[in-house]
Amino acid sequence: MSTPELVPGLAGVPAAESSVSFIDGTQGILAYRGHRIEVLAEKSTFEETTWLLWNGVLPTRAQLDAFKQELQPYYALAPELVAALKALPRKGHPMEALQAMVAMLGMVSPACDLKDEASRHDASLRVLAAVPVLVACFERLRRGEELVEPDPSLSIAANFLWCMNGVKPSAIEERILDCALVLHAEHTMNASTFACRVVASTETGAYTAVSGAVGTLYGPLHGGANERVLKQLEEIGGPENAKAWFDAKVAAKAKVMGLGHRVYKTKDPRAHSLQNLARELFESHGSTPLYDTALEIERLAADTFGSRGIWPNVDFFSGIVYQKLGIPTDVFTPIFAIARTAGWLAHWREQMGDNKLFRPGQIYTGVHDAEWKDLDDRG
Numbered sequence: 001m002s003t004p005e006l007v008p009g010l011a012g013v014p015a016a017e018s019s020v021s022f023i024d025g026t027q028g029i030l031a032y033r034g035h036r037i038e039v040l041a042e043k044s045t046f047e048e049t050t051w052l053l054w055n056g057v058l059p060t061r062a063q064l065d066a067f068k069q070e071l072q073p074y075y076a077l078a079p080e081l082v083a084a085l086k087a088l089p090r091k092g093h094p095m096e097a098l099q100a101m102v103a104m105l106g107m108v109s110p111a112c113d114l115k116d117e118a119s120r121h122d123a124s125l126r127v128l129a130a131v132p133v134l135v136a137c138f139e140r141l142r143r144g145e146e147l148v149e150p151d152p153s154l155s156i157a158a159n160f161l162w163c164m165n166g167v168k169p170s171a172i173e174e175r176i177l178d179c180a181l182v183l184h185a186e187h188t189m190n191a192s193t194f195a196c197r198v199v200a201s202t203e204t205g206a207y208t209a210v211s212g213a214v215g216t217l218y219g220p221l222h223g224g225a226n227e228r229v230l231k232q233l234e235e236i237g238g239p240e241n242a243k244a245w246f247d248a249k250v251a252a253k254a255k256v257m258g259l260g261h262r263v264y265k266t267k268d269p270r271a272h273s274l275q276n277l278a279r280e281l282f283e284s285h286g287s288t289p290l291y292d293t294a295l296e297i298e299r300l301a302a303d304t305f306g307s308r309g310i311w312p313n314v315d316f317f318s319g320i321v322y323q324k325l326g327i328p329t330d331v332f333t334p335i336f337a338i339a340r341t342a343g344w345l346a347h348w349r350e351q352m353g354d355n356k357l358f359r360p361g362q363i364y365t366g367v368h369d370a371e372w373k374d375l376d377d378r379g
């Protein structure tokens with residue numbers, strides 16, 4: 001029997017058929033259910049985009065209104081969850097807290113009948129509505145502040161900022177976070193989405209599938225790059241230092257965080273939209289040296305790396321936008337998780353629609369017919 005070829009990391013190996021999203025890395029195209037990301041970033045909201053991801057088509061006004069009304073009662077956390085949040089170690093990372101709390105959400109929610117579309121929809125609503133509140137409440141408790149009751153009249157983005165800060169966000173702050181959620185909501189078969197589908201394929205349910213996906217996103221090779229871009233910009237210290245810093249990185253053949261992508265070989269379309277958001281935010285709230293430094297690094301990188309297909313990715317501008325919104329650095333990846341919950345649940349629903357348990361093969365590299373020796377006879 002011939003040995004199958006190993007593809008490390010399953011790079012490029014199709015793991016499922018999916019109609020949720022599409023990427024063309026050469027042309028810089030990302031589309032959710034056929035709708036280009038630039039259009040969604042400009043015209044849609046996170047709630048509308050989630051409906052699109054879950055249902056395959058844009059909602060009517062009545063459907064969107066009904067969707068928001070279904071979601072908003074689920075902002076409120078069960079008392080058991082509030083007690084558990086208060087008991088979590090404050091020094092843990094917010095992603096570890098979120099992974100634990102999403103699993104616990106499943107323990108206080110009604111059992112989901114995986115064969116029933118209404119039951120799957122209800123579980124999806126509960127997860128999508130609770131995840132931002134869980135992130136916000138953990139942050140608030142960590143700061144030693146009292147929890148704030150969620151406000152069911154607010155959008156997911158505005159309610160998140162309200163629950164975290166105890167202050168209603170301005171229209172522009174809400175719109176910018178909402179747009180960032182749209183941009184991060186879905187991205188084909190990345191590691192956390194694959195993890196979500198693998199867990200889902202055992203028919204365990206939405207809560208464990210999303211909890212597993214949160215744990216996967218937490219890793220620095222996946223969701224953590226936005227934190228590192230911010231640290232890099234702080235280390236440079238200002239646009240006047242950018243050229244010397246950049247030349248030293250190039251000379252040392254070191255990687256510049258926020259540049260390059262496994263799939264995109266041109267500027268990540270989400271980076272274009274985030275840059276527009278950053279520009280809008282800095283025009284209204286005043287610029288910072290970090291933004292000016294980022295623009296200078298982008299200009300230098302285009303000259304040096306552009307011809308090699310290394311361009312800014314989505315994380316190049318997200319950190320400075322979140323920082324300007326007053327969000328702590330280690331909450332950047334949880335915001336990614338809030339957004340990506342929409343995409344994970346779209347994949348969970350797709351997987352449940354035609355499930356097949358994931359059970360890949362392996363290439364065995366161990367020994368055969370090893371000799372058994374009794375304990376006292378072993379050297």
Ligand code: ACO
Pocket residue numbers: 221222223225253254255256257258259260261262263310313314315
């Ligand atoms: N800065 C400088 N050089 C780079 C960069 C970069 N950011 N990215 C790639 N290169 C160079 C490598 O040094 C390598 O050069 P060589 O051929 O001379 O050895 C070549 O390009 C290929 O690099 P790989 O890492 O093999 O390319 P791949 O396409 O597999 O990597 C990746 C993509 C991992 C994202 C890479 O570009 C990188 O590490 N970027 C920085 C980290 C980052 O921003 N990650 C966020 C990605 S977006 C996201 O996850 C949401």
